[in-house]
Amino acid sequence: MTTAHTHPATRRGSRSRRRERLCLDEAVVLLTGATGGLGTDLARELHRHGARIALVGRSQERLAALAAELGGPDRALALQGNVAELTQLEGVAARTADHFGRIDVVIAGAGTDTADTLEDVDPRAFERDIDTNLTAVWRTFRATLPYVRRTRGHLVAVSSLAAFVHSPMQSSYAASKAGVVALCDSLRLELAGSGVTVGSVHPTFFDTPMQATLRENAALTAAWGGYRGVFTPVDRGQVVKEIVRSINRRARTTVVPRRYSFAALAPGPLQRLLETGPLRPHVKGNPHA
Template identity: 50%
Template sequence: MGKKLSSPQGLRGKVAFITGASGALGSDAARALHARGVRVALLGRNTDKLETLARELGGPEKALAIDMNVRNLASVEAAAKSAVEHFGGIDIVIAGAGMVTTELVEDYSATGFVDDIDTNLNGVWRTIKATLPCLRESKGHVSIIASLASFIHMPEMSAYSASKAGVLALANSLRLELDGSGVTVGTIHPSFFESALGDALTNSPLLSRASGNFTGLFAPVKREDVVAAIVKNIERRSRVAVLPRAFSSLSLAPGLGQRVIEPYLSHNLRRGTEKLER
């Protein structure tokens, strides 16, 4: 530990704490970091999946599965402690655990809205709170998996969008708090890609319609490109990555970005049925 992530040795020997490692993006990110010599703590609730991945990556010396729920601070703190006891520290955090409940604002159940916020926003806060002492020691980097939804707010995604806009705000505050500490903070903002969560999004009728059935601007991005962006974000300790790049400039002015894209979304929504009723 201690060497810069961008040192000639690259990431070799570093330790990454990856939430959402049982999911599509998190497991691929773990594989990509493992291929660069990073030792990985694989966090999530599905221990069968995590243990299978840990075995695939060479077992305990290289990869450790740890049961953890981002909705419980004690659980995340215990996971961070286990990772440190096992690997000796943490250099990289990928805050990737996430969920989506697609509903109209008026149709969310009492818990539905809260679940998304508690997982995607509060869960990222818990992950950072639990690992920050280690990151300060290693002068490490945290990569928060946000979304294009941090900037572009679509129908039937209000809770998810609010949570992802929230983690962008959290990251911006945190970056200033960590100024001079050597710890760096990046956010990753992908559009749709294939995964269980991605499937839930593409099954939403209004979202499908607004996005032009996920064509053109909203055509899915390749998961491997998102993984490459995460690795680059860590290696370069960069601030932000947006996929596809067509949205990069809109992301610099989120309010303006929403205003620019909204007529396109509204046009798509009105086409055909003309009504916002499902």
């Protein structure tokens, strides 16, 4: 059995404990959502760390251009695939393993968001959000897990701070991202003792084309305090670096920025606190708006 490139690291604290960290140099990483704003930057950062990358997305033209930028088929493989189709992801996983010889890390990075009230949202958009943000994570992990078992590698899902803090007009997004946490928790228990680790990453707002579209929604912008104060977006590069760091550490839960990690520890009390203040809904028909 081959294993993901690891080296021991000592945890901080009064008692020294040993754990294995994952080295990305020459590791094989499969990345879905590779042509999105975050995915493209993440692929470049993984490349800088020496990883060989299977780039998965729907636009073959954009995938091919990114793969060429990263050094061509020896370093980056362009694989067109739809995360809505399990059979396509199974084919992508098989082609990755055949081309590079292994899969060490899988990043489920595809995502979408719709901003509207539950009553008014287009049902197809709601279902698309759940499918892309949650069910596609299951498909991605399901298709790649046989290969990651062989290397005792790492699975990571790009979730959101919305998994812990739920705003109005984002019921599909918040529900799907919270579901990712539950999925990862269950899978982590199922894989206990296998050597495979599972993590999720939860960024706050950061610049992507999807976020730019959401900011055009005046009611949602008001609910988030005009994206000021605690809701100020972080730099996308910071999110990228924290995802890579989470892989190196085989982290269970990573919140970006780290100062908001308390949201993952006490989401219930925090949600109730925010509902009385910053997240008080600013939507039509609300007597408190």
